[in-house]
Amino acid sequence: MVPRHLDDAALVTAAQGGDRFALDQLLRRHYDRIHAVCRRVAGSTKDADDACQEALIKIVRSLPRFDGRSSFGTWAYRIATNASLDELRKRQRRPALHVIGDDNRPETVDPTADLYTESFPDQLVLDDALERLPEDLRLAVVMRDVADFDYAEIADALDIPLGTVKSRISRGRAALASDLRLGPARDPVHRPDPGPDQRNQPTSDERPIDST
């Protein structure tokens, strides 16, 4: 039996030695953040759940070949990010049952009512804002603010320079803040909604992340 206080590296070693309990502990320790990464990258709850399941299975199946060059968490969150991107792409390939354009939104009684929101927007609003965010900005922001990667880890994962990482995180956060009407109204990087076909398109050389 593996003691509960073991760190990730010890649990990985034990799991690689065939210890199922160590693996269970390892997965439980990181489950919430894996799920959070999937939730923020994939968007909808169902897609996030599917991505999370996929990620866990891939983690388990790849664990024997995990070489410890990065931390287990970094490695696992990369896999979760990739699984979420796969899920996103599957969703994009699925035919939409219906599309409701912005023109169909009901008019608000007070047109200025939503300019300044006192309370935090709910999850659906945040999901919507994330979906409107270009994919490369969303990945950078989620990896930083949800997976807690440092700049170097993001640069390595996305294979982009550190300066680009900083820029993407900054632009992504600012765009979200503007979209969510947080603070003073301004719009440095917000782009008009390009429509469902153009959403989630990377603004640069986005590609799946190497999780090795």
Place this chain on the structure above:
Amino acid sequence: MNDDLTLLASSYLDGDVTADERALVETDPEALAEVERLRSVRALLGDVEPPLISVREAHLTAALDAWDRLPAAERTGARRDRTPLGIDAAAAAGAASVTAPTPLNKRRRRTSTRWLTGAAAAMVLVLAGGVALQMGSADDSDSSSDAGAGAGAADSEAFNATDRADNPADAQQAPADATGEAGDEATSQLDTGVADQPPPGENSGLDQLDDQTDLADFASAAVGAPRAPDVPTATSATGGDLTEAETSLADAEFPLCPRLGIDLVVGPAVYVDEPVVVGIDEGRNLAIAYEAATCTEVARVRLP
């Protein structure tokens, strides 16, 4: 407020500023306001509603089930065949890697066989139908079902004969294939719950690429490494020694995907459990694994 200030505020939030930049932010109310605004975004993003306990437990159970189904040797870290290190070993690895296109060629032959078999079967059906009609007109006591059965038998015979004639190697290999498929069915239980796993047998014989190193080895060995005389070459987009029909079939099956810059198709493989086609962007010296149906890039690596 400008982008520079936002960038500075974002870096400050992440603790990635110099002492001067820190002082600059902390003495500028506008910068501090921007920091708080971005901090709110970070808090929102991190505030993810946890899944239901039942969902979490189901996920963990499925993952542990997948672990339980791993072969013991693989579970405990025994690696699958890896590219050996060293110059001499590199040649061996190259020769081994270029066997990867073999399944592609086999698939082509199978596809050609299917097409020819279908045509032959159709011809036999037409002939058998004509014979039946003639016999029916000559002797009304013959039933059409007999003619149908005869046609079916002829059809079956023609199918087998055509299959064997078209590709004797396939006929000889049939028992081996059947064995392989049985094995695949056993291992495919590992894939329970994995949405994008191919059907059993689809990837049998394809090279398993676990990471970018494998991808680079697979691609570079196929285009540049010494190979045994009897090992088929990598499949060029221009066809090489293939017939025109085979070339067009190959191109139809594995598109070049100009969007990805593929100049050369190496062949099919499985990259981290995902069936892919490996191609090479010669201009940028990249090996690219991509999903053929959608031309979606799965992984890339710079070739040595």
